[in-house]
Amino acid sequence: MAHSEQEILAGLAEIVSEETGLPTDSVLPEKSFTDDLDIDSLSMMTIVTLAEEKFSVRIPDDEVKNLATVGDAVAFINGAQA
Amino acid sequence: MTTPRLTQAAVQPYSRILGIGGVRGENVVTNDDVAGPINSSDEWIRQRTGIVTRRRAGGSTDVLDLAEGAARAALDDAGLTGADIDAVILSTVTYFHQTPAGAAVVADRIGATPAAAFDISAACAGYCYGIAQADALVRSGNARNVLVIGAEKMSDFIDPADRSISFLLGDGAGAAVVGASDTPGIGPTVWGSDGAQAPLIKQTHSWQDAVQHDAGWPTLRQEGASVFKWAVWQMAPVAEKALAAAGVTAQDIDAFIPHQANMRIIDQMIKQLKLPESVVVARDIADTGNTSAASIPLATERLLREGQVAPGALALQIGFGAGLVYAAQVVVLP
Numbered sequence: 001m002a003h004s005e006q007e008i009l010a011g012l013a014e015i016v017s018e019e020t021g022l023p024t025d026s027v028l029p030e031k032s033f034t035d036d037l038d039i040d041s042l043s044m045m046t047i048v049t050l051a052e053e054k055f056s057v058r059i060p061d062d063e064v065k066n067l068a069t070v071g072d073a074v075a076f077i078n079g080a081q082a
Numbered sequence: 083m084t085t086p087r088l089t090q091a092a093v094q095p096y097s098r099i100l101g102i103g104g105v106r107g108e109n110v111v112t113n114d115d116v117a118g119p120i121n122s123s124d125e126w127i128r129q130r131t132g133i134v135t136r137r138r139a140g141g142s143t144d145v146l147d148l149a150e151g152a153a154r155a156a157l158d159d160a161g162l163t164g165a166d167i168d169a170v171i172l173s174t175v176t177y178f179h180q181t182p183a184g185a186a187v188v189a190d191r192i193g194a195t196p197a198a199a200f201d202i203s204a205a206c207a208g209y210c211y212g213i214a215q216a217d218a219l220v221r222s223g224n225a226r227n228v229l230v231i232g233a234e235k236m237s238d239f240i241d242p243a244d245r246s247i248s249f250l251l252g253d254g255a256g257a258a259v260v261g262a263s264d265t266p267g268i269g270p271t272v273w274g275s276d277g278a279q280a281p282l283i284k285q286t287h288s289w290q291d292a293v294q295h296d297a298g299w300p301t302l303r304q305e306g307a308s309v310f311k312w313a314v315w316q317m318a319p320v321a322e323k324a325l326a327a328a329g330v331t332a333q334d335i336d337a338f339i340p341h342q343a344n345m346r347i348i349d350q351m352i353k354q355l356k357l358p359e360s361v362v363v364a365r366d367i368a369d370t371g372n373t374s375a376a377s378i379p380l381a382t383e384r385l386l387r388e389g390q391v392a393p394g395a396l397a398l399q400i401g402f403g404a405g406l407v408y409a410a411q412v413v414v415l416p
Contacts, residue, residue, distance in 0.1 A: 040130060041307040042346050049315050061308040 002081045003055055008074045015050045016070075019043050029071030037070075057081055091223030097216070098267020099416045100227070100259045101162070103155020104380040105148055106370055107139035107237070107253035116249045119242040127249060132345020136252035136371025138237045145177050145255075149188045149233035152255035152379070156229065157192065159383075159416065160259040164193030167259070168225035171215055172201045173208025173232045173375040175404070176239055188231065198225070205283070206341045206403025207273070208232050208375030209256065213399075214271035214409060216260035227261040232375030239285075241301040247283070248301065250344065252371025256379020258416075266414075269328025272320050273409035282309050283404035313347045313402055317410075318354035321400045324410035332357050335412065336395035337385060341402055342367035342377035362390050374403065382415065391415060 003011070013027035022037060033039040039047065044067075048059050051073070057080040059067075067073045112135050113124035127133055139148060149172055157163060172185035185199035204211040212230035219225040233255035240248035260268070283304040291297040321340075325331060338361050340348055345367055352363060364381035373380060378399050385391045393416055400410035 042130065042310045042344075045307045045311040046314075046350065049311055061305070061311065064307070 003078075005074055005078050008055060008077050009070070011054050012047075012051060012070060012073060012077070015047050015054065019046050019050075027070055029069065029074060031070050032068055033070070034068075051077060055081065093223050094221045094262045096263040096266045097220040097260055098263035098265070098414055099213075100261045101156050101158070101160025101416050102256070102258045102379055102383050102386065103152055103157075103159050104256035104376065104383040105151035105155065105254060106137040106380065107148070107235075108143070109138045109140060110135050111138050111252075116242065120245045120249055122245070122249070130346065131250055132348075132365070132368055133250060133371055134368050136250070137254055137369070139235055139253040143235070145174055145233050145235040146184050146187055146191075148235060148253065148255035148376075149174070149184065149231045149257070150191045152233060152257035152376070153188055153192050153229055153231055155383070156257035156259050160261075162227060162259060164189070166227050167192075167194040167197045167229045169198040169216070169219055169228045170194055171212045171228065171230050172199075173204060173212045173230070174201060174234055175203055175205050175208075175374060176234045176236060177201065178238070185231075194229065197229075204375070204401075204407050204409070205405060206343065206372075206374045206377065207401035207405070207407045207409045209378045210271065210399060210401040210409035210411060211273065211407070213258065213260065213268065213411060213413070214273060216258075217268045217271070220260055220262055227259055229257060229259055231255060231257040232377075232379055234374040234376050236372070236374055239300070239302050244301060244303060246306055247304040250372040251302075252373045254370060254373040254376045254380050256376045256383060258379055268414075269324060269330075269412035271409055271411045272323040272327055273407075274320075275405050275407045277405065279312065279406045280404075281305070282312070282406060310344070310347055312406065313343060314350040314354060317400060317402050317408060318351050320408055321351070321355055321398060321410050324400065324412055325398060328412035330396065330412060332361070334396060335361055335398050337362045337364065337391045337397040337415070339364040339378055339381050339385070339397050339399040341400065342370065342381055343372050343403070375401075386415060
C-alpha cells in the first residue's frame with residue numbers, strides 16, 4: 001500500500017524529530033536538512049535508513065546528497081514506492 | 083602393501099583468552115592539534131566522532147615496537163613466556179614491509195622462536211579475525227598457545243588535510259594469548275566480507291603508483307556516511323548472530339566491545355542491539371582514537387585494568403572495516 005505525500009511528510013517529520021529533538025511541525029517541505037535543521041551527514045544517514053524501513057523503499061547512498069530539502073526526500077520516497 | 087594411516091592433531095574441546103595487554107602511542111594529540119588543516123574545531127570533532135584526544139607514537143617508534151610491547155604485556159597477564167607460544171598472528175595494515183612478516187620479527191623479539199608466525203590483513207576486523215584463527219589452531223591441536231596481536235601506527239598513513247578519516251586515527255597495539263580451556267571461552271565467530279564495497283575505505287593509491295608515477299605517499303580515505311550506515315545497520319545483525327551462535331542473549335553479556343571507529347557508530351549500535359543498561363560499553367575511542375586492528379584489545383585491556391568489568395566477564399566483540407570485512411564473537415575475558 002503506497003503512502004501519500006502527506007503521510008510520507010508526517011512519517012519523515014517523526015523520524016527527524018526523534019533524531020534531532022526538533023518539533024515535528026518544524027519539519028516542513030521547504031526546510032534544508034543541513035542549513036535549517038542542522039542535520040549532519042551521519043544523522044542524515046540515520047534518518048535515511050529509518051525512512052527506508054518505515055516506507056519500505058531503497059534510498060541509495062549516492063542519492064542522499066541530492067536530498068537537500070525535506071520536500072526532496074518526500075518526493076524521492078514517493079517516487080520510489082513500488 | 084597397506085595404506086599408511088595418518089595421525090591428525092588431537093582436538094581440544096575448548097579455548098579461551100588467557101591474558102590481554104596493550105600499549106598506546108606515547109603522545110596525546112588533542113582535537114585542537116589536528117583541527118587547523120581540516121578547517122575544523124574541537125567542538126566539531128567531538129560532536130561528530132566523540133573523540134577528545136588520540137594517542138600517537140613518535141617518529142622513533144614503529145609498528146613492530148608497538149606490537150612487541152603489547153605482546154609482552156599479554157604474556158605477563160597470562161603468566162606465560164615467549165617459549166610457551168606456538169604461533170604468533172600479527173594483524174596490521176601499517177607495516178611497510180611486503181616480506182618478511184612482522185609476526186616473525188616480533189616472535190623472535192619476545193623469545194617465541196620457533197613459533198609459527200604470520201601477518202593478516204583484515205584492517206579494523208583484524209583482531210577478531212586473529213581470535214577466530216587462534217581459537218581454531220588451539221582447538222585443532224595445532225598450537226598450545228597462540229599470541230594474537232593487533233598493531234597499527236595509523237599516523238604513518240594520514241593526510242592532515244583529509245576530512246574523511248585521518249583526524250580519527252591513533253597508534254597502538256593490543257594483544258591476547260589464546261590457549262586451551264576446561265570450559266568454553268570463545269564463541270563461534272560470525273565473519274565475512276563484501277569486496278563490492280572495497281572503495282568505501284581505501285588507500286588513495288598503490289605503492290607502485292607512488293614510486294613509478296610520483297603519486298606521493300599514499301594515505302587513507304573513507305566514505306564516512308556510507309561506512310556509518312553499513313557499520314550500524316549491517317553490523318548490528320552480525321553481532322546478534324554472534325550472540326545467538328554462542329547461545330546467549332544481550333541480557334547475558336557483561337560488556338560490549340565494538341571496534342572503536344566512531345562514538346556515533348557505537349551509540350547507534352547500542353540502540354539497534356537494544357543492549358540493557360547493565361552492559362558495560364567500551365568507549366576507549368574518546369581518549370585513544372581509532373587504532374584499527376588494535377582498538378578492540380586496547381579497549382578490552384582498559385575495561386579490565388580500570389575494573390569496569392571483572393575477569394570472567396562475558397563480552398561481545400565485533401570488528402569491521404576496510405575490505406569491507408567483519409568478524410564478531412562472544413568471549414570470556416581473562
